[in-house]
Amino acid sequence: MCAxxxxxxxxxxxxxxxxxxxxxxxxxxxxxxxxxxxxxSVWRFQAFGPDPERWEEKMALLCYNRGxxxxxxxxxNSDDACTYHPGIPVFxxxxxxxxxxxxxxxxxxxxxxxxxxxxxxxxSEKPPEPVKPEVKTTEKKELSELKPKFQEHIIQAPKPIEAxxxxxxxxxxxxxxxxxxxxxxxxxxxLKLSSGNEENKxxxxxxxxxxxxxxxxxxxxxxxxxxxxxxxxxxxxSGVPIFHEGMKYWSCxxxxxxxxxxxxxxxxxxxxxxxxxxxxxGKKVVxxxxxxxxxxxxxxxSVYAKNSLPELSQVVAxxxxxxxxxxxxxxxxxxxxxxxxxxxxxxxxYVTMTATKIEITMRKAEPMQWASLELPAAKNQEKxxxxxxx
Numbered sequence: 001m002c003a004x005x006x007x008x009x010x011x012x013x014x015x016x017x018x019x020x021x022x023x024x025x026x027x028x029x030x031x032x033x034x035x036x037x038x039x040x041s042v043w044r045f046q047a048f049g050p051d052p053e054r055w056e057e058k059m060a061l062l063c064y065n066r067g068x069x070x071x072x073x074x075x076x077n078s079d080d081a082c083t084y085h086p087g088i089p090v091f092x093x094x095x096x097x098x099x100x101x102x103x104x105x106x107x108x109x110x111x112x113x114x115x116x117x118x119x120x121x122x123x124s125e126k127p128p129e130p131v132k133p134e135v136k137t138t139e140k141k142e143l144s145e146l147k148p149k150f151q152e153h154i155i156q157a158p159k160p161i162e163a164x165x166x167x168x169x170x171x172x173x174x175x176x177x178x179x180x181x182x183x184x185x186x187x188x189x190x191l192k193l194s195s196g197n198e199e200n201k202x203x204x205x206x207x208x209x210x211x212x213x214x215x216x217x218x219x220x221x222x223x224x225x226x227x228x229x230x231x232x233x234x235x236x237x238s239g240v241p242i243f244h245e246g247m248k249y250w251s252c253x254x255x256x257x258x259x260x261x262x263x264x265x266x267x268x269x270x271x272x273x274x275x276x277x278x279x280x281x282g283k284k285v286v287x288x289x290x291x292x293x294x295x296x297x298x299x300x301x302s303v304y305a306k307n308s309l310p311e312l313s314q315v316v317a318x319x320x321x322x323x324x325x326x327x328x329x330x331x332x333x334x335x336x337x338x339x340x341x342x343x344x345x346x347x348x349x350y351v352t353m354t355a356t357k358i359e360i361t362m363r364k365a366e367p368m369q370w371a372s373l374e375l376p377a378a379k380n381q382e383k384x385x386x387x388x389x390x
Contacts, residue, residue, distance in 0.1 A: 061073075061074055061122070061124040062124065063082055063084075063122040063123060063124065064123055064124065064125060064126050064127060065082050065084035065085075065116075065120070065122065065123050066084055066085045066086070066087075066088075066089075066098075066116075067083070067084045067085040067098070067114065067115070067116040068082050068083065068084040068116065068122070070082075070122075072122040072124075074122075074124070077121050077122050078121065079119070079120065079121055080119040080120070081119075081120075081121060081122055082116075082119065082120050082121060082122040082123070083115060083116040083118070083119055084116040084118060084120065085098040085100050085101070085114075085116050085117060085118065086100050086117075086118050087099035087100030087101070089111075094106050096108060096110075096111035097111065097114070098114065098117070100117055100118065101114075101117040166320060166343060167318070167319040167320055167343060169318070169320050169321050169339070171318035171319055171320075171321075172318065173316040173317060173318050173321070173323065174316060174317060174318065174346050174347075175314055175315070175316050176315045176316065176317055176346070176349050176350055176351050176360070177349075177350040177351065178310055178313075178315075178350075178351050178353060179350055179351065179352045179353065180310050180353050181352065181353065181354040181355070183354055183355040183356075184307070184308070184310075184353050184354050184355045186355070187306075187307050187355040188307065188309070191307060191330070209224050209276045209277070210224070211224060211225065211226065212224065213276050215234060215236070215274045215275060215276065216275040216276070216277070216284055217234055217236035217237075217268075217272070217274065217275050218236055218237040218238070218239070218240070218241070218250070218268075218285070219235075219236045219237035219250065219266065219267070219268040220234050220235065220236040220268060220274065222234065222274060224274075224276050229274065229276075230273075230274070232274060233271050233272075233273075234268075234271065234272050234273055234274040234275075235267060235268040235270070235271055236268040236270055236271075236272065237250040237252050237253065237266075237268050237269060237270065238252045238269075238270040239251030239252030239253070240285055240335075241263075241285070241286070241287040243287065243290070243336060244374065245372070245374055245376070245377075246258055248260060248263040248287065249263070250266065250269070252269055252270065253266075253269040260287075260289055263287065264287075284331055284332055284333065285332075285333045285334070285335060286332045286333070286334065287334070288303050288304055288305045288326075288334045289303075289304045290302060290303040290304065290336070292373045294369070294370055296364075296367050297363065297364050297367055298361055298362065298363055298364060299340075299342070299344070299361075299362045299364060299370060299373070300359055300360065300361050300362070301322075301324075301338075301359070301360040301362075301373070302357055302358070302359050302360075303324065303326060303334060303336075303357060303358045303359075303360070304356065304357045305326050305328040305329075305332075305334055305357065305358060306328060306329060306355065306356055306357075307328055307329050307330075307355060308326050308327065308328040308353050308358055309327045309328065309330075310353055312327035313325060313326045313327050313328075313353070313358075315351045315360055317344065317346055317349065317362070318346060319343050319344060319345075319346065319365065320339065320340050320343060320344075320375075321337070321338070321339060321340065322336075322337070322338040322340055322360070322362070323336075323337050323338075324336040324337075324338070324360065326358055338373065338374055339374055339375045340362075340373070340374070340375065341370045341371060341372050341373060341374060341375050341376075342364060342365070342366070342368065342370045343364070343365040343366065344362040344363060344364060344365055345362075345363040345364070345365050348363035349361060349362040349363050
């Protein structure tokens with residue numbers, strides 16, 4: 001009797017169940033046969049379907065290769081039984097794919113259905129889980145354990161500088177030291193030579209008015225053009241120019257402006273006769289452009305006056321007041337009185353005179369930043385009230 005007719009189970013593929021006329025007995029696969037017979041060299045089988053218990057026992061192993069996830073029979077596991085991805089998932093810029101193949105998709109379901117690119121054996125060993133970083137809970141820790149551990153150093157802040165009491169403005173005034181530059185000395189020497197030649201050429205009649213002579217009244221820019229100019233009406237400023245807290249104006253009309261050119265162009269507020277000659281050989285008071293800047297220990301005022309005369313000019317100051325009187329270009333004068341915002345050291349302050357400007361350098365009594373050059377009017381009034389009450 002043929003061994004196949006003994007009634008034993010034989011495993012064959014489902015596609016080959018109930019096959020007749022085969023010369024070779026079918027290889028065991030996914031189907032189970034209960035009966036079989038052969039006649040000569042021809043095999044005949046009758047299929048009764050798979051055995052559920054045997055099926056579950058054989059297909060109990062799960063493949064853990066990426067992209068596979070199928071159950072397999074270890075006895076039928078061959079070198080090309082599994083189709084999987086040897087790489088790792090890659091997610092970049094909304095594209096999803098595997099590092100081992102080039103296909104990319106934006107849909108996650110499509111990503112899961114990408115067929116593996118490599119064949120091999122099924123693997124039933126579960127890959128090790130990635131090591132997670134240890135996170136220590138700090139809920140039950142004491143406050144002292146949560147504080148950063150470092151060596152503590154107590155640094156004592158320096159003692160703040162005590163504010164210097166503002167001295168009285170009635171302190172005696174002192175002349176600041178004048179430093180004359182070489183450029184100014186050369187310019188003055190040239191002016192002396194030219195003025196000496198002009199004096200020799202002067203005529204005995206000093207009252208003669210030359211054509212082109214400018215009017216000496218403040219704010220008037222007219223020049224002498226002949227006898228008819230004597231009958232013209234002069235529109236001028238009868239007061240003196242005032243520069244205070246960045247504003248420029250005439251004391252007679254007090255039309256304030258911050259722009260120097262606008263100040264010079266202000267039309268006079270008084271009418272009268274032109275003044276073509278000097279008044280009692282006096283000087284003509286004119287405004288000069290000036291500004292200031294400061295460093296940590298000094299405040300510097302720059303007055304832009306050319307060819308100033310050191311022997312006729314002086315700058316006097318005390319701790320809180322500064323009076324400037326500069327004579328330049330022979331007949332012009334500049335006056336400025338400043339109530340200083342801070343306190344200065346008069347002995348360490350000085351004046352530098354050059355051919356183009358005068359710099360007044362004042363040493364601060366305390367190293368602090370000045371809010372402005374001049375003391376505001378409100379603070380000045382409060383200071384005067386304090387002085388009177390004391």
